Amino acid sequence: xxxxxxxxxxxxxxxxxxxxxxxxxxxxxxxxxxxxxxxxxxxxxxxxxxxxxxxxxxxxxxxxxxxxxx
Numbered sequence: 001x002x003x004x005x006x007x008x009x010x011x012x013x014x015x016x017x018x019x020x021x022x023x024x025x026x027x028x029x030x031x032x033x034x035x036x037x038x039x040x041x042x043x044x045x046x047x048x049x050x051x052x053x054x055x056x057x058x059x060x061x062x063x064x065x066x067x068x069x070x
Contacts, residue, residue, distance in 0.1 A: 005019075018069065020068055024064055031059075033048070034066070044068070
C-alpha cells in the first residue's frame, strides 16, 4: 500500500514543498525514512512515531518505508 501526502518544509525563511510517500510491506516490523540527511532521519522517525502515538492509533506490525522528496 502506498500513500502520498503533500507537505512543506521551512529552511531559514524559505519554504518549499515536500512529497511524503509511505509504503507498508511484508518484512520485519520497523520504520525506514529516506530522502533526508542522516541526523534529520533520526529526528523525523521520532516525530512520526510520537505523532502516531498521540493520535492513539497503533503502528501496524509491518515494514514501513517513508520517502521524503523535495
